[in-house]
Amino acid sequence: MNKVPMTVVGEQRLRDELKQLKGVERPRVITAIAEAREHGDLKENAEYHAAREQQGFIEGRIQEIESKLSMAQVIDVARMPQTGKVIFGVTVGLLNLDNDEEVRYQIVGEDEADIKVSKISVTSPIARALIGKEEGDVVVVxxxxxxxxxxxxxxxxL
Structure with missing residues (x-):
């Protein structure tokens, strides 16, 4: 089984979502199904069918999160030796040499990537080009x- 890199924050986010699904969402849907059953004929009961569908989504998401957590290799970059090299989990400041524009990205796992908050996947072309580089190095992406x-x-x- 291949391990998938994940930051400490990414793991905590998944654990929080799993706790919410198991502790709040799942019991709420079970209650809704029970209430809908009390209304009688299940064939024409839209509330029952909607609750069952929602239950399926919740159970699927729980399985997906548990699978991701079982394959996760959590990397805490703050505890790693600070060699100055670009590795998984670091935040990198980049200067575009064509237009002098500066950007900052954190290199994270695939599930954590969100360009809107400057988090890029370790498998993205820019992250792959950056891994192993140091301050002052020039990379072509x-x-x-x-x-x-x-x-x-x-x-x-960080």
Missing amino acids: RTPGGEVEYEVSEVQY
Whole structure:
């Protein structure tokens, strides 16, 4: 079984969601199903069918989260030796050498990636190009719009 890298924050988010699903959502849907059953004929009971469908979604999500957590290799970058190299979990400051625009990204697991909050997947082209680099290194990233050159301006182990 392959281990999937995940940050401490990503693991905690999944555990919180799992706790919410098992402790709040699942019991709520079970109660809704029981109430809908009391109304009689199940064939034409829309409330019953909606609650059963929601139960299926909840149970599926619980299984998905448990699977992800069982395959997770949680990496706490704050406890790792700070060598100045870009590794999984670090936050990287980059300077676009074409337009002098600065960007910052945290390299995270696939499930945690969200470009809106500057978190990129470790499997993304830019992250793969950055892994192993140090401050001052120049990397070339192939994008759909062509190649872009970045200088690694900062590596933070947060």
